[in-house]
Structures are given as C-alpha cells and as structure tokens.
Amino acid sequence: MKRYTALFVAVLWSLAAGAPAVAQTLSDFHYFVGPGYGVVYDLDVDATDHLYMAQKDSVLVVQPDGTIVTSLKSGLFDEVNGLAVDRATGDLYVANKGNGTIVKVTDVLTAPSYSTWQTGLSGPFDVAISGGLLYVSEMAAGEVERFSLADGTAQGTITGLTAPSGMAFDVAGNLYVANTTGTSGATISMIAGGGTTVTQPSFAMLGAHRSGFQPWFLTFGPVRLGDSNADQLFPADDSGYPQLLYVSDYQNRYITYVESDGTVNDAYLLSGNPRPTGIAFDALGSMMFGVSSSYSTFAVLKSNAAFPVLPVELVSFEALADGDRVVLTWTTASETNNAGFEVQRGTGTSFEPVAFVEGRGTTTEAQRYEYALADLPAGRHVFRLKQVDFDGAYEYSPEVEVTIEVAERYQLSAAYPNPFNPQTQFTLTLAQSEPVTITVFDVLGRAVATLHDGWLEAGTAHTFAFRGDGLTSGTYLIQARGESFRATRTVTLLK
Numbered sequence: 408m409k410r411y412t413a414l415f416v417a418v419l420w421s422l423a424a425g426a427p428a429v430a431q432t433l434s435d436f437h438y439f440v441g442p443g444y445g446v447v448y449d450l451d452v453d454a455t456d457h458l459y460m461a462q463k464d465s466v467l468v469v470q471p472d473g474t475i476v477t478s479l480k481s482g483l484f485d486e487v488n489g490l491a492v493d494r495a496t497g498d499l500y501v502a503n504k505g506n507g508t509i510v511k512v513t514d515v516l517t518a519p520s521y522s523t524w525q526t527g528l529s530g531p532f533d534v535a536i537s538g539g540l541l542y543v544s545e546m547a548a549g550e551v552e553r554f555s556l557a558d559g560t561a562q563g564t565i566t567g568l569t570a571p572s573g574m575a576f577d578v579a580g581n582l583y584v585a586n587t588t589g590t591s592g593a594t595i596s597m598i599a600g601g602g603t604t605v606t607q608p609s610f611a612m613l614g615a616h617r618s619g620f621q622p623w624f625l626t627f628g629p630v631r632l633g634d635s636n637a638d639q640l641f642p643a644d645d646s647g648y649p650q651l652l653y654v655s656d657y658q659n660r661y662i663t664y665v666e667s668d669g670t671v672n673d674a675y676l677l678s679g680n681p682r683p684t685g686i687a688f689d690a691l692g693s694m695m696f697g698v699s700s701s702y703s704t705f706a707v708l709k710s711n712a713a714f715p716v717l718p719v720e721l722v723s724f725e726a727l728a729d730g731d732r733v734v735l736t737w738t739t740a741s742e743t744n745n746a747g748f749e750v751q752r753g754t755g756t757s758f759e760p761v762a763f764v765e766g767r768g769t770t771t772e773a774q775r776y777e778y779a780l781a782d783l784p785a786g787r788h789v790f791r792l793k794q795v796d797f798d799g800a801y802e803y804s805p806e807v808e809v810t811i812e813v814a815e816r817y818q819l820s821a822a823y824p825n826p827f828n829p830q831t832q833f834t835l836t837l838a839q840s841e842p843v844t845i846t847v848f849d850v851l852g853r854a855v856a857t858l859h860d861g862w863l864e865a866g867t868a869h870t871f872a873f874r875g876d877g878l879t880s881g882t883y884l885i886q887a888r889g890e891s892f893r894a895t896r897t898v899t900l901l902k
Contacts, residue, residue: 423735429729439473439695441706447534447697449573449624450685450707453492457516458687458695459499460707465822466501468515469707471689481521483510484855487535489573489624491541502531509534509543509554524559528552532712533624535574537582537601539661544571544584552585553603563603573624575652578600583610583652585622593620595654595665613654613663616671621658623777628653628688631714639666643720648692655683655696662686662696678730688714719766719794719802721746722773723852726790727886727895729819733809734895735778735790736884738850741771746795750778753806754791766794775850775882777897783811809893819887819894822873826899832872833896835887840865843889847873850882859886875900 440460441447448461459474460467463486464480484503492499499512509531511524530547540562543552551565551574570587577583582598592614613620614848629648630637640649652665653674660677677683677698684697692713698706713772724737735750745766751758767774788811791805822833835843847856855878858871873885880902886895 435712436708436710439707439709440467440469447684447699447707448487449489450687450695450697451490451492452687452689453497453515454494456690458689458707459490459492460697461490461501461685463487466490466499466512476516477519479512479515479519481510481512483508483521483523489523489531489544489631491534493534493536500534500536502528502534503528504532504541506531507531509541525552525554532572533574535576535582537576537580540601542574542582542601544568544574544588546570551582551598552600559600565598565603565605567605567608569594569742571596572622573626573654575625575627577627577650577652578644583623583625584813585613585654587622589614591615592618595622595625595652596667611652611665611669611671613656613671614661615801617656617659617661617673619658620656620663623657623683624654624685626653626686626688627651628686629692629714630693637664637666637672639668641667641669644714648714648720653686653694655686659681690758719743721792721794724792724804724806724807725852726788727893728811729779729894730808731783731811732779732781733783733788735780735807735813737776737792737804738852739767739774739776741841742767742774743769744796744798745769746797748776749793749795751791751793752780753791758791760793768797773851786811817887817889817894818893819896822885822896822898825881826901827875829876830872830874831898832870833885834870835863836868837863837865837889839891841890843887845871845885845887848884850884855883863889873898875902 446463451459456471458469464484468476470476487501488504489502499515501510507528508523509525511522515522529545532546533541533544535542539556541554541556549568551571553562555562566584569589571584572587573585575583579856580601582601584596594609594613595611596605597610613622627650630651630788637651643649654663656663660682661673662683663673663674665671681698686696688694694710695707719742722738722740725732747766748764749760750762752761762778764776764778789806789808791806793801795801815883818836820834821867822831825831844860845858846854849855863869880900882899884895884897
C-alpha cells in the first residue's frame with residue numbers, strides 16, 4: 408500500500424465548501440522535501456519508511472527524517488510517472504510513459520542495479536503491487552496489465568476502463584482504478600480480488616462530484632482525527648486504523664477522499680498555482696503529497712500530526728445482568744494516549760456520567776476493563792463509554808442495553824476455587840424450568856467452551872465444572888443465559 412520541513416509560503420490553503428474541518432491553517436503541514444527538487448509525480452514508501460519520489464527522469468529516495476539518501480538515475484528512465492516498492496524484497500518498479508517500459512531497480516539503498524523489466528506498454532501511468540503481481544495502468548490503451556513478480560510473465564489484462572491513471576489496493580486485495588474520462592466524467596472502478604473482471608465500473612462518481620475532476624494518483628490511508636463526515640470506512644490496515652481512499656484532483660487542486668460506499672468528499676483545497684500529485688502515508692499515519700506549480704515549483708508536504716481517527720481500538724463492549732447488578736466489560740486491541748473511559752448511563756433523554764476508569768496510555772497489547780453497578784431497579788438500562796485522550800479529544804462507543812429482571816429468577820454461585828488450575832466449579836439454581844446455555848469466553852469475546860446447552864429443571868442446584876486444559880493463563884467469563892435471565896462470573900486461570 409502506498410503510504411507516507413519551514414513554512415511553505417508559496418501555497419495558501421483553504422477548506423473546500425462543505426468539506427470537513429481537516430486542515431484549517433497552513434501550519435498543519437510543513438516541507439518534507441523541497442521546494443526546488445524538480446517535477447514530483449507518484450510517491451511510495453518502503454518497509455523501512457523511506458519515501459520514493461517519481462521525478463520524470465529520476466527517482467529521489469528520502470529517509471524518514473527528510474534527509475535525501477540518493478537520486479536514482481538511469482538512461483532507461485524516460486518520463487518516469489508511477490512507481491511502486493515491493494515491501495517484501497525492497498525492489499523498485501518504475502513506469503516510464505515516454506518509452507512504454509517498466510524498469511526494475513534492485514539493491515536500491517546500497518548499489519542500485521537497473522534493468523528493463525517490461526516493454527511495449529501503451530502509456531504506462533501507474534504501478535501497484537498485490538498478491539505476487541505487478542499491476543500497470545495503461546492510459547492510452549484503456550487497460551491494466553498484470554505481471555508475475557517472480558518471472559515477469561503476463562497474467563491477464565483488465566479491460567473496460569477509460570484512460571486509467573492511479574491505482575490502489577485495499578487490505579482485502581480489491582483493486583481501485585481511476586478512470587480519467589467517461590460518459591459521466593471521471594470515475595473509480597473496483598476489481599474484486601485484483602482479478603481481471605471489473606466488478607463495479609462506477610464505484611465512485613468523481614465527475615458527478617465535481618465537473619472536470621482529473622484524478623491522478625490514489626492511495627489508502629487513515630481518517631484524520633475529528634473528521635466526522637467520514638463514517639463509511641474501509642477495513643483497517645495492519646496498523647489497526649480504518650481507511651479511506653484518497654485521490655489527487657490535479658486539475659482542480661483538491662485532495663479528495665472516497666468512502667467505502669463510494670461517497671466522495673473533499674479534504675483539502677490548494678489555492679493559487681500548486682497542484683497535488685502523488686499521495687502517501689508514512690508508518691505513523693502522517694499524510695505526504697507532492698505539489699507542483701506550473702511545473703516550476705515542486706515539493707513534498709507532510710502533515711505535522713498523524714491522521715488516525717481512533718487512538719483506541721475497541722474490540723468489544725458488553726453489559727451483563729447479575730441479579731440487581733450490571734457488569735460492564737470491554738476490551739481494546741491497542742491504545743494510543745488513552746487517558747481512560749467515562750462510564751455513562753442513559754437517563755431516557757440523555758446520558759449521565761457514573762464513573763471514570765483509567766486507561767492504559769499507549770499499548771499495542773489487548774486490555775480488558777470491568778465496571779459493576781449495584782442496586783439497580785428492574786427494567787431496561789442503557790450504557791455507553793466516552794473514551795478520552797490525554798489531550799482532551801474523545802469518542803463515544805456504541806450503546807449497550809441490558810434488562811434487570813424481577814429478583815429470585817435464578818441463583819448463580821461464585822466459582823470455586825478462583826483463581827484455579829486446572830478446574831473450578833459453580834452451581835446454578837433456577838426459579839422456573841427453562842432451556843439454558845452456559846458458555847465460557849476469553850477476554851476478546853471468543854467462546855472457548857460450552858458447559859451446558861439444554862433444559863434445566865427448577866429448584867435443583869445444578870453443578871458445573873470448567874477445566875482449563877489447553878487454555879492459556881488469563882481471565883475468562885462464564886456466562887449463563889436462559890429465557891428469563893442472563894448472568895456471568897469471572898474466573899482466572901493461573902498455570
């Protein structure tokens with residue numbers, strides 16, 4: 408996936424009408440490279456976060472701190488436009504519009520070696536890598552060619568496109584291609600699984616969003632914190648953050664994003680001459696993009712802050728009734744600058760805070776939280792979490808609902824021993840006969856054992872045992888669920 412200092416006084420920024428408040432001042436961005444480094448077309452980053460800049464007759468390689476590493480030059484380059492780095496091998500593939508070739512560069516950061524890898528292409532604009540294949544958009548031919556990275560053999564052609572330009576893959580391996588022309592103006596087509604059949608010819612109607620839309624390059628990246636207009640998100644990448652598809656509109660000087668349902672919105676508008684070209688995100692989620700000004704002033708700008716919208720990745724949030732108590736449990740997969748969670752209870756028309764549970768700050772490990780409310784009246788209760796960052800930013804969780812039943816419906820004893828190894832047991836007594844399911848879950852909400860699934864008679868203390876054979880040490884939830892009740896007990900396995 409394509410990812411990605413001095414005030415740039417030559418560029419004036421403003422928000423597009425109706426666009427979300429994502430960049431209100433020039434101070435949100437800074438020089439990363441330039442100005443004055445020649446034409447900037449496509450951008451990509453390698454596995455070590457080095458930035459690669461296509462520059463017509465060369466490729467500039469930049470360290471994560473903005474230091475220039477090298478300028479790759481070769482007589483094989485001819486109107487360099489698109490490029491892609493194989494993050495597994497570090498090999499660089501360069502699309503040359505002038506001579507219709509793909510040049511492969513190996514040992515890029517040590518002793519670059521150049522070779523012509525593909526020839527006879529018709530106006531290659533961009534290249535992208537997925538599933539062991541290199542994809543090449545041919546603007547003049549209206550096609551995307553596929554080649555094996557292993558041996559360079561042709562692997563089929565994607566047709567039915569109109570002057571295709573930029574390309575990008577989502578985490579599921581679906582390919583998105585910008586069509587610069589068409590009966591309805593510019594569009595983005597989607598090819599499921601990166602195959603050879605166009606699945607959704609008009610996934611996004613760029614031309615309908617803005618007349619004269621001229622898409623150049625595409626890339627997937629995280630949502631900027633506070634961008635509430637973006638709600639239909641693509642699945643998260645390996646960083647754990649949901650994604651949007653970003654598009655540079657070269658002609659109209661916009662950076663635009665597309666949501667997973669094809670909705671098109673504008674993120675940034677460049678005033679004056681500068682036009683956006685390639686877009687990328689670095690490993691921390693900071694946006695970088697190339698700008699040009701009548702092919703005379705060129706640079707790469709980088710956002711001062713990373714984009715990710717959710718500093719805390721909430722995996723689950725549950726409310727379980729336990730007599731006249733409600734036990735709230737939630738888990739996170741990772742946290743960034745998490746001050747904690749304000750537990751809120753619904754009042755019918757709004758929510759009121761009832762407690763604050765401290766977070767774990769910044770961690771990439773799964774975390775589990777629990778908070779219990781006692782002496783609740785019978786009836787329906789609604790809860791939510793307000794996750795708060797150290798800087799005061801916050802997000803609300805989905806709401807959860809639980810019903811407190813009339814007392815004496817059941818009695819679920821505490822498990823004993825607890826902690827345990829290898830076995831603990833407990834009893835369940837019912838006031839009325841009914842079918843009951845007793846399931847054990849881990850802290851991520853995955854079922855690890857079913858202790859009972861069937862009819863239980865009333866008035867008898869039914870004993871159940873839970874063994875930890877084959878399970879790792881940790882906390883587990885025993886949940887008993889019937890037609891008239893739901894109850895839970897927490898146990899800890901120590902090996």
